[in-house]
Amino acid sequence: xxxxxxxxxxxxxxxxxxxxxxxxxxxxxxxxxxxxxxxxxxxxxxxxxxxxxxxxxxxxxxxxxxxxxxxxxxxxxxxxxxxxxxxxxxxxxxxxxxxxxxxxxxxxxxxxxxxxxxxxxxxxxxxxxxxxxxxxx
Numbered sequence: 001x002x003x004x005x006x007x008x009x010x011x012x013x014x015x016x017x018x019x020x021x022x023x024x025x026x027x028x029x030x031x032x033x034x035x036x037x038x039x040x041x042x043x044x045x046x047x048x049x050x051x052x053x054x055x056x057x058x059x060x061x062x063x064x065x066x067x068x069x070x071x072x073x074x075x076x077x078x079x080x081x082x083x084x085x086x087x088x089x090x091x092x093x094x095x096x097x098x099x100x101x102x103x104x105x106x107x108x109x110x111x112x113x114x115x116x117x118x119x120x121x122x123x124x125x126x127x128x129x130x131x132x133x134x135x136x137x
Contacts, residue, residue: 024095026074027088030081037082045083052079052087070098 037045055076062069074094080087108116 024092024099026078026095027081027092030078030088030091034082048079049083052076052083055079 037048040048053076056073057076059069059071059073059076061067062072074091077087077091077094081091
């Protein structure tokens with residue numbers, strides 16, 4: 001009886017650990033991409049760093065104005081992390097905190113979620129009222 005060879009599957013990679021927490025997958029991918037980035041020329045690196053700074057600054061502006069700041073800032077940090085170790089550390093901290101916040105948010109009771117939604121709605125109403133007051137008067 002002939003048996004067919006089993007399909008080769010890649011063994012699961014264990015994520016390296018830094019202290020008590022896992023290193024986010026995005027940071028691991030950035031470390032792999034850094035090798036290709038180092039082979040690029042000076043003009044490419046300068047343009048990439050400039051674009052990363054612009055994206056981070058745009059994200060900081062979006063903190064004040066409505067927009068996806070929590071998405072834009074990590075993208076800019078990821079761009080800068082190819083060149084700077086401090087940006088990689090900031091990105092890793094942000095990703096770990098985001099993961100922890102998501103886990104703790106999923107553990108909230110229904111009443112806590114409703115109260116959070118009410119608080120956000122009230123804050124929005126206050127901002128709208130303040131804006132109307134300032135621009136109408």
